[in-house]
Amino acid sequence: MPTAPTASSSSSGGAIERCVGDAAAFVRDHWATAPLLRRGAGPDGFDDLLSLDGVDRFLSTSPRTPAFRLVKDGQPLPPAAYTKSGRIGSQPLADLADAGKVYDHFHAGATIVLQGLHRYWPPLTAFCRDLELFLTHPVQVNAYLTPPASRGLGVHHDTHDVFVLQVHGRKLWQVWDAAMPFPLPHQRKLPPGAEAPAGPPLVDAELAPGDCLYVPRGFRHAARTAETASLHLTVGISTRNWNEVLREVVELATEEAWFREGLPVGFADDPAALASSLAERVAELRRFLDKVDLDRVAMRAARRFWAGRAPQLRGQLRQLLALDELDDATVVRRRPGVVCRLAVRGDRLTVLLGDRDLAMPARLEPAMRRLLAAGSFAVADLAELLDAPSRLVLVRRLVREGLLEGMPNPADSA
Numbered sequence: 001m002p003t004a005p006t007a008s009s010s011s012s013g014g015a016i017e018r019c020v021g022d023a024a025a026f027v028r029d030h031w032a033t034a035p036l037l038r039r040g041a042g043p044d045g046f047d048d049l050l051s052l053d054g055v056d057r058f059l060s061t062s063p064r065t066p067a068f069r070l071v072k073d074g075q076p077l078p079p080a081a082y083t084k085s086g087r088i089g090s091q092p093l094a095d096l097a098d099a100g101k102v103y104d105h106f107h108a109g110a111t112i113v114l115q116g117l118h119r120y121w122p123p124l125t126a127f128c129r130d131l132e133l134f135l136t137h138p139v140q141v142n143a144y145l146t147p148p149a150s151r152g153l154g155v156h157h158d159t160h161d162v163f164v165l166q167v168h169g170r171k172l173w174q175v176w177d178a179a180m181p182f183p184l185p186h187q188r189k190l191p192p193g194a195e196a197p198a199g200p201p202l203v204d205a206e207l208a209p210g211d212c213l214y215v216p217r218g219f220r221h222a223a224r225t226a227e228t229a230s231l232h233l234t235v236g237i238s239t240r241n242w243n244e245v246l247r248e249v250v251e252l253a254t255e256e257a258w259f260r261e262g263l264p265v266g267f268a269d270d271p272a273a274l275a276s277s278l279a280e281r282v283a284e285l286r287r288f289l290d291k292v293d294l295d296r297v298a299m300r301a302a303r304r305f306w307a308g309r310a311p312q313l314r315g316q317l318r319q320l321l322a323l324d325e326l327d328d329a330t331v332v333r334r335r336p337g338v339v340c341r342l343a344v345r346g347d348r349l350t351v352l353l354g355d356r357d358l359a360m361p362a363r364l365e366p367a368m369r370r371l372l373a374a375g376s377f378a379v380a381d382l383a384e385l386l387d388a389p390s391r392l393v394l395v396r397r398l399v400r401e402g403l404l405e406g407m408p409n410p411a412d413s414a
Contacts, residue, residue, distance in 0.1 A: 370385060
């Protein structure tokens with residue numbers, strides 16, 4: 001995968017503050033209910049996340065589809081029109097970017113879309129993780145490089161919330177209220193007639209570099225470029241919703257025999273009798289739901305989110321190679337963006353570390369809480385809680401697992 005710069009996503013503050021300014025006011029006044037336009041995120045805008053040069057560098061390394069695609073007049077172009085064949089070792093490939101063809105299509109009016117950048121472009125990986133930890137909803141990001149005077153899709157809505165971060169050039173955006181509040185993923189189409197909003201837009205603005213526009217799920221919008229090309233990031237929030245959680249609650253009833261019984265013979269001949277039996281089953285379902293352990297359902301939903309946030313292991317190779325040199329004087333810190341939750345059950349401590357559980361003796365809980373609360377610390381700082389061999393074993397294991405990372409010794413660079 002192409003290389004990317006290593007700028008920190010928090011160079012101008014946390015990710016949510018860079019997008020909206022006052023995070024508490026955003027949650028109170030805008031989240032899911034109203035668009036928000038924020039002008040000027042800083043003197044450098046969002047160039048640290050992805051620049052025009054970064055897009056050029058990405059395309060010059062022959063990425064493979066579906067990491068990128070081309071769209072013109074709202075329709076995807078066939079990949080064969082801008083890809084070429086090649087080999088990696090003995091493996092033939094047919095989906096490599098042909099940079100010359102890509103730029104020819106761009107010059108002819110096609111938009112270049114870079115997809116799933118949160119997976120492989122380090123500045124955006126860190127930025128999205130920071131947003132996820134604030135929102136506790138999954139976050140993804142695509143980039144759109146659009147030629148001058150180009151219109152994208154017509155009036156439409158998205159089934160996820162969006163932050164639009166303008167990186168280069170300018171783009172004209174209009175946002176109207178929702179014709180279908182909180183659409184689900186399968187409800188991508190607007191209701192008939194909703195493509196022509198009757199009232200004026202809630203937002204009618206030209207975004208310049210450094211501007212951010214928040215568009216809630218379901219709010220209708222349309223965009224077009226001005227006289228210059230435009231590069232913007234679309235940060236999508238795949239909002240978890242009550243429909244999903246409530247379905248899980250009802251799904252618990254599948255453990256009950258009465259819920260799995262087949263419909264009676266001849267049910268289709270007598271809908272009235274079926275309706276009567278259905279009323280009895282609905283009453284039974286109500287009684288069942290009254291007994292559901294909702295705390296357990298809520299914990300499962302929360303755990304599912306945290307378990308999907310694996311440690312981001314950039315630089316891990318050097319960390320592993322330096323493990324044998326780790327001693328009491330080594331200064332370590334919690335990796336930025338890493339998820340860690342603790343749970344004690346009897347004499348066992350479970351450490352939820354994103355995509356894995358670590359099992360430890362419960363006596364290590366005070367040391368774990370100490371190191372999680374610390375910004376950075378020397379291994380010897382755990383001396384009052386653990387003897388020398390024990391603290392070295394613990395810290396080395398947490399470096400291997402991606403929770404901690406060793407920090408450079410200032411003396412090494414003097």
